[in-house]
Amino acid sequence: MFKKLPGDEAQHLVSTTPDTAVVFRPAVVQTPAIVTLVIFAWRLLVGAVRLLWRHPIASAVVAVPGVIWTMYDWRAALIAVTAPVSVLIPWAFFERTSFNRWIGWRLLAWWRLVWVYRRHWQPVMIVSGLGRHVRGRDYLPRLIRIRCTFWADVLTVKMISGQSVKDWADRIDHLAHGFGATSCRVTVERSGRLRLTFPRCDPLAVPLPAVAIPAEASVGPIEIGKQEDGSPYRLKVHGTHVLIAGATGAGKGSFLWSAIRGLLPAMRAGLVQVWALDPKLMELSFGRAIFGDHYAADPAACADLLEAAVKIMQERAGRFAGVQRNHIPTTEDPFLLVLVDEVAFLTAYQSDKGLKVRISAALATLTTQGRAVGVGVMAALQDPRKEVMNIRNLFPDKIALRLDESEQVDMVLGDGARDRGALADLISPRPEQGAGVAYVRLESSPDPIRVRAAYVSDTDIRDMAALFTGDTTPIEMGDAA
Numbered sequence: 199m200f201k202k203l204p205g206d207e208a209q210h211l212v213s214t215t216p217d218t219a220v221v222f223r224p225a226v227v228q229t230p231a232i233v234t235l236v237i238f239a240w241r242l243l244v245g246a247v248r249l250l251w252r253h254p255i256a257s258a259v260v261a262v263p264g265v266i267w268t269m270y271d272w273r274a275a276l277i278a279v280t281a282p283v284s285v286l287i288p289w290a291f292f293e294r295t296s297f298n299r300w301i302g303w304r305l306l307a308w309w310r311l312v313w314v315y316r317r318h319w320q321p322v323m324i325v326s327g328l329g330r331h332v333r334g335r336d337y338l339p340r341l342i343r344i345r346c347t348f349w350a351d352v353l354t355v356k357m358i359s360g361q362s363v364k365d366w367a368d369r370i371d372h373l374a375h376g377f378g379a380t381s382c383r384v385t386v387e388r389s390g391r392l393r394l395t396f397p398r399c400d401p402l403a404v405p406l407p408a409v410a411i412p413a414e415a416s417v418g419p420i421e422i423g424k425q426e427d428g429s430p431y432r433l434k435v436h437g438t439h440v441l442i443a444g445a446t447g448a449g450k451g452s453f454l455w456s457a458i459r460g461l462l463p464a465m466r467a468g469l470v471q472v473w474a475l476d477p478k479l480m481e482l483s484f485g486r487a488i489f490g491d492h493y494a495a496d497p498a499a500c501a502d503l504l505e506a507a508v509k510i511m512q513e514r515a516g517r518f519a520g521v522q523r524n525h526i527p528t529t530e531d532p533f534l535l536v537l538v539d540e541v542a543f544l545t546a547y548q549s550d551k552g553l554k555v556r557i558s559a560a561l562a563t564l565t566t567q568g569r570a571v572g573v574g575v576m577a578a579l580q581d582p583r584k585e586v587m588n589i590r591n592l593f594p595d596k597i598a599l600r601l602d603e604s605e606q607v608d609m610v611l612g613d614g615a616r617d618r619g620a621l622a623d624l625i626s627p628r629p630e631q632g633a634g635v636a637y638v639r640l641e642s643s644p645d646p647i648r649v650r651a652a653y654v655s656d657t658d659i660r661d662m663a664a665l666f667t668g669d670t671t672p673i674e675m676g677d678a679a
């Protein structure tokens with residue numbers, strides 16, 4: 199009835215645990231020496247071919263001088279080694295960027311692969327639970343490729359069949375500490391393959407000066423600052439709504455002012471109007487001249503301004519219906535951006551119930567219907583809890599600056615954002631290091647990206663106001679306020 203297995207059952211097994219597995223001592227088969235030798239020779243051959251295939255350049259670096267030495271003499275081999283080195287050293291010193299692109303980052307990637315990732319791969323995978331050790335065999339995710347950039351190691355990994363992205367996202371802490379990095383980000387490359395990013399340094403640790411005012415009038419995307427890979431970070435404001443959340447002093451103002459700065463030429467050309475709601479009377483009042491009549495600070499004036507924006511929106515919707523589905527900014531129908539600093543002052547913390555209802559209704563109407571007709575809302579707030587901001591899900595694009603608690607990250611950026619590496623609660627509270635640093639999650643991508651907004655100083659704002667009000671022709675404003 200039972201199939202007989204090779205080997206002996208271990209006798210006299212004493213256990214007090216009822217479900218102890220039955221242990222078999224494996225049968226020992228004597229292998230002839232020649233078979234073992236053939237197996238080892240075959241493995242050596244396969245290993246050599248794989249080495250040549252995977253690392254042709256490294257193999258050539260070692261093999262070519264050896265071959266020259268054998269064919270000629272050691273002097274020829276020495277020349278073969280020193281000639282390229284005498285080219286590489288000046289190249290590395292004087293043309294660092296191209297040297298790194300072609301040689302430096304590849305060498306570093308190889309070194310990091312050998313010294314960090316391959317060495318620690320098995321223990322990190324097993325201990326974190328991403329790999330399994332079953333009956334003496336390791337089942338590990340495969341490390342397919344490693345690429346180094348100036349700030350991070352980027353690994354391509356093939357998951358074990360049956361694993362999910364969440365399995366990895368839940369273990370970013372294990373991975374980061376296991377491989378000696380401060381954090382780890384997980385993104386999906388394609389089905390079954392993940393990209394893990396381990397930062398080696400923080401390229402956003404230094405404050406950025408304000409971005410130059412664009413020469414051309416444009417409604418965006420507006421250059422706000424930098425991304426981690428050094429490329430400019432551009433924020434879309436036309437055709438969306440943006441929610442900016444951050445603890446006090448996190449640098450919300452730099453996002454608001456960088457957006458205004460980028461839109462300034464378009465404002466001068468009459469293609470954009472920025473309406474400012476400044477209930478704290480601090481942030482936006484500084485450049486009040488830029489907003490003209492479309493500035494409100496006390497809650498009643500804020501409600502009026504928002505309702506005026508709703509009116510414009512509805513009038514446009516009536517006119518555009520059946521004629522056009524997307525808004526194109528013109529001087530007749532400019533893009534209208536409603537900026538709200540500390541929106542909770544107008545909603546959750548508003549003691550006048552009537553005003554609170556009017557403001558909440560106007561904001562909800564603008565965020566649900568405004569983007570197709572060229573009305574956008576950009577709102578900043580400190581506390582992202584639902585009871586404080588119950589319409590936060592109506593903002594397609596979200597920005598999380600430094601937050602006080604880890605739970606707030608998903609409240610702002612949406613479910614799973616923190617697991618994927620948006621560690622907004624760990625952004626440095628030191629202004630020079632962390633103010634303006636944020637994780638952005640766009641409607642179009644589930645992967646949060648880390649950016650830093652440029653700092654628009656008081657002098658920059660004063661210059662912007664002077665530029666806007668100085669030699670410009672007055673801009674046609676809507677009949678609000």
Ligand SMILES: Nc1ncnc2c1ncn2[C@@H]1O[C@H](COP(=O)(O)OP(=O)(O)OP(=O)(O)O)[C@@H](O)[C@H]1O
Binds near residue numbers: 405447452630635651
């Ligand atoms: N992008 C930035 N780069 C460097 N430093 C910045 C940046 N943004 C702001 N700071 C610094 O951080 C300080 C606080 O910034 P800011 O007032 O914009 O924060 P906030 O989030 O608006 O705070 P609050 O909600 O209290 O108004 C600024 O005075 C400035 O010194």
